[in-house]
Amino acid sequence: MRLIDTLRFARDAATGYPVRTTLSVLAMSIGVAAVVILTALGDGARRYVVGQFSSIGTNLVIVLPGRSGTGGFNPANAITSTPRDLTVDDAAALKRAPAVHRLAPLAVGTSEISYGGRLREIMVAGSTRDFVAIRNFDLLQGDALPDEDWNRGSPVALIGAKIRSEMFGNAPALGRLIRVGDRRLRIIGILKPTGQGLGMNTDELVIVPVSVAQSLFNSNTLFRILVEARSREAIPQARDEVLAILKQRHRGEEDVTVITQDAVLATFDKLLGALTLAVAGIAAISLAVAGILVMNVMLVAVTQRTGEIGLLKALGAPARTIRLAFLSEAAMLSSVGALLGYLLGQGGAFAIRQAFPVFPAYPPDWAVIAALLTALSTGLLFGVMPARRAAQLDPVLALMKH
Amino acid sequence: MALIELAAIERRFQLGDTTVNALAGLNLHIAAGEYVAVMGPSGSGKSTLLNLLGLLDRPDAGTYRLEGRDVTTLSPDEQAAVRSQRIGFVFQSFHLVPRLTAAENIALPMMLAGLAPAERTQRVNQALKDFGLDHRADHKPDQLSGGQRQRVAIARATIMQPPLILADEPTGNLDRHTGEDVVDLLETLNSRGVTLIVVTHDPGLGARARRQLVMEDGRLKHDSLASRQTACG
Numbered sequence: 001m002r003l004i005d006t007l008r009f010a011r012d013a014a015t016g017y018p019v020r021t022t023l024s025v026l027a028m029s030i031g032v033a034a035v036v037i038l039t040a041l042g043d044g045a046r047r048y049v050v051g052q053f054s055s056i057g058t059n060l061v062i063v064l065p066g067r068s069g070t071g072g073f074n075p076a077n078a079i080t081s082t083p084r085d086l087t088v089d090d091a092a093a094l095k096r097a098p099a100v101h102r103l104a105p106l107a108v109g110t111s112e113i114s115y116g117g118r119l120r121e122i123m124v125a126g127s128t129r130d131f132v133a134i135r136n137f138d139l140l141q142g143d144a145l146p147d148e149d150w151n152r153g154s155p156v157a158l159i160g161a162k163i164r165s166e167m168f169g170n171a172p173a174l175g176r177l178i179r180v181g182d183r184r185l186r187i188i189g190i191l192k193p194t195g196q197g198l199g200m201n202t203d204e205l206v207i208v209p210v211s212v213a214q215s216l217f218n219s220n221t222l223f224r225i226l227v228e229a230r231s232r233e234a235i236p237q238a239r240d241e242v243l244a245i246l247k248q249r250h251r252g253e254e255d256v257t258v259i260t261q262d263a264v265l266a267t268f269d270k271l272l273g274a275l276t277l278a279v280a281g282i283a284a285i286s287l288a289v290a291g292i293l294v295m296n297v298m299l300v301a302v303t304q305r306t307g308e309i310g311l312l313k314a315l316g317a318p319a320r321t322i323r324l325a326f327l328s329e330a331a332m333l334s335s336v337g338a339l340l341g342y343l344l345g346q347g348g349a350f351a352i353r354q355a356f357p358v359f360p361a362y363p364p365d366w367a368v369i370a371a372l373l374t375a376l377s378t379g380l381l382f383g384v385m386p387a388r389r390a391a392q393l394d395p396v397l398a399l400m401k402h
Numbered sequence: 403m404a405l406i407e408l409a410a411i412e413r414r415f416q417l418g419d420t421t422v423n424a425l426a427g428l429n430l431h432i433a434a435g436e437y438v439a440v441m442g443p444s445g446s447g448k449s450t451l452l453n454l455l456g457l458l459d460r461p462d463a464g465t466y467r468l469e470g471r472d473v474t475t476l477s478p479d480e481q482a483a484v485r486s487q488r489i490g491f492v493f494q495s496f497h498l499v500p501r502l503t504a505a506e507n508i509a510l511p512m513m514l515a516g517l518a519p520a521e522r523t524q525r526v527n528q529a530l531k532d533f534g535l536d537h538r539a540d541h542k543p544d545q546l547s548g549g550q551r552q553r554v555a556i557a558r559a560t561i562m563q564p565p566l567i568l569a570d571e572p573t574g575n576l577d578r579h580t581g582e583d584v585v586d587l588l589e590t591l592n593s594r595g596v597t598l599i600v601v602t603h604d605p606g607l608g609a610r611a612r613r614q615l616v617m618e619d620g621r622l623k624h625d626s627l628a629s630r631q632t633a634c635g
Contacts, residue, residue, distance in 0.1 A: 005513045016501035311497045314458060315511045315558075316486020318479040395458045399497070 001321045010328035024297040028337025031290035032371045035283040036345025039367035042276030047360040060261035063225040084250045085221035097241035099234040103227040104131035109217040111181040115167045126213020142189030153209020157185040161193035162203035181216045291378025298386035310398025319391040326387035334379020406432040411464035424450040426620040437592045439611035440601045446617040457481040490559030494571035496551045498543040505539040508557045529557040549580030569600045
């Protein structure tokens with residue numbers, strides 16, 4: 001029998017029994033759609049977290065005061081007392097490091113802002129000019145902090161969008177004098193509203209020069225030093241240089257912790273990637289179930305069409321022809337189901353993206369390809385047994401059943 | 403040369419503990435172009451004989467020569483090829499594929515044999531005309547009358563132009579009048595040289611054949627040709 005005739009024969013046989021064909025196609029498509037949608041969710045979560053984490057800056061190396069407690073008890077720890085604080089001078093010293101592109105010291109605390117009789121609790125970040133650029137903050141109006149001596153900051157401030165609207169309403173805020181704690185500061189910039197995200201919410205933030213913040217909080221320590229490496233490749237070098245400089249400045253003690261954004265990102269990426277894989281595995285079980293259903297349907301088809309198989313044999317069809325006809329029918333059921341499931345899954349992922357625009361629910365390519373291949377191969381695999389059974393039927397007995 | 407030569411054919415079935423001899427020591431020659439009716443009571447072995455002649459069943463012993471070729475030793479697929487090219491079947495219950503149209507049913511043997519589509523279309527159109535089914539080409543079997551269905555089945559049996567047609571109770575599901583038509587059709591084919599073997603219960607139909615075989619308990623009880631030869635001899 002010609003291939004085209006085999007395919008046409010199988011197609012007609014499948015469409016000849018619409019209910020059972022629809023059901024098995026449906027089962028297969030639900031299996032494939034499940035894989036596509038679930039991996040879209042898993043991978044979407046990964047992209048979302050990684051995206052959010054990337055948005056705090058690029059090629060970041062973050063310095064924290066204090067040694068994070070790995071390595072258990074160390075006799076040196078017993079002798080040395082509390083770790084040395086990070087200071088503005090420490091930060092300034094890091095500018096020497098060749099792999100460092102720019103950096104910003106960060107002192108954080110809470111204070112009160114007042115203007116025109118209105119009073120509000122706020123978060124204050126004390127830093128330098130590059131802070132806004134390193135953290136990828138966008139300005140709505142005005143300019144970043146002035147480029148000046150880090151120890152002698154001018155009395156200026158940048159305010160978040162929410163503070164602006166609450167304190168000033170529709171009136172212009174730029175250039176106004178506000179009171180933060182016991183200092184009078186001039187507003188030189190307004191941050192763009194960002195909404196909720198990982199890390200700092202800038203809508204309720206006031207950024208002031210680091211020396212101003214330190215005098216507000218009456219301390220000379222830093223919360224963090226944000227270092228931006230020259231490039232992605234320079235991150236490890238920047239990390240080592242930062243550590244070396246600080247160790248030297250702290251009398252040979254490594255009493256700071258340096259984390260790289262890259263390492264944290266890689267961890268999240270790996271974790272959520274594994275989650276996606278696990279979810280895909282669970283969804284693949286439904287594909288196997290669909291494959292078994294296709295087998296069941298084909299076995300029923302063989303029983304239903306026993307008379308027809310007998311006839312085909314009487315008309316001179318060799319076993320191979322009958323096997324091929326039933327196998328192509330099974331392949332058709334599963335491939336149509338797989339295709340439908342693919343469309344269904346992409347539609348579902350699209351619907352999720354429409355409903356939650358911040359959530360990038362795109363199914364990963366590997367999952368889509370694996371789902372389609374699994375669907376086709378289970379369909380074929382589970383089609384072999386019914387096809388063999390059909391081909392081995394005794395023509396005399398088969399002809400008696402009609 | 404005889405078209406069919408059966409020598410010492412045995413066919414046994416195991417039914418529970420007992421062995422039934424469906425065919426026992428059967429010897430039979432049928433020449434090309436003959437018109438043979440096989441008759442006998444139920445269980446006499448006439449259906450088994452027909453299945454055997456159609457290569458749907460194998461004998462336990464003995465040899466079957468079709469056109470001088472021993473076909474008992476062929477593999478199943480080789481037998482399928484012989485069925486495809488040399489034998490046409492007509493069944494009591496028509497055995498049409500319900501989802502295919504009349505034309506597609508007629509074309510089925512050619513499709514299985516892998517003939518070119520153009521050749522198939524041409525032959526089917528000719529067959530539809532010959533069998534008076536021109537206006538029924540696109541009808542499904544359930545839209546056809548019993549007589550039309552059997553004509554489709556006969557068209558299908560002859561479409562590969564086999565030298566041998568085996569008919570199992572071809573009028574069994576038809577009323578008297580349409581049955582006559584179908585038999586006329588089969589006899590017309592026979593008159594053109596096709597060997598026709600009909601299994602029937604109907605003595606009237608059996609009497610129309612030029613040669614009658616009567617089976618009983620798996621043996622040939624009566625062969626009109628042999629008795630005629632005896633009478634002449």
